[in-house]
Ligand code: 5GP
């Protein structure tokens with residue numbers, strides 16, 4: 308999607324602090340971290356949110372979760388939270404599928 312912030316970040320058109328990249332996905336540190344470690348993992352192709360996951364793109368989403376396991380293992384992160392906000396009421400501010408990976412502090416439950 309031409310006007311999408313995260314499509315532009317994935318394409319390298321807007322700079323970001325890269326954590327990981329492969330042919331399918333891109334991971335980068337959040338600009339406003341909510342924990343000592345807070346990075347986002349996004350597909351390189353545009354998907355609006357978890358609501359748009361279906362049989363034609365779920366392999367890509369499974370790959371993203373493999374990548375989350377790989378990045379956290381390599382960083383020695385043993386406990387972390389994966390979050391994806393869907394829609395306005397849940398707090399989604401960028402309409403391109405992304406998984407927040409947060410760690411390095413005690414987490415509360417339920418989330419706010
Ligand atoms: P959401 O609010 O949609 O769940 O998450 C979007 C996240 O993207 C937020 O945590 C926000 O800080 C982050 N973000 C927004 N714009 C940028 C940006 O230009 N660069 C980076 N690295 N993160 C961003």
Ligand code: ZN
Nearest residue numbers: 311314353403
């Ligand atoms: Zn996009």
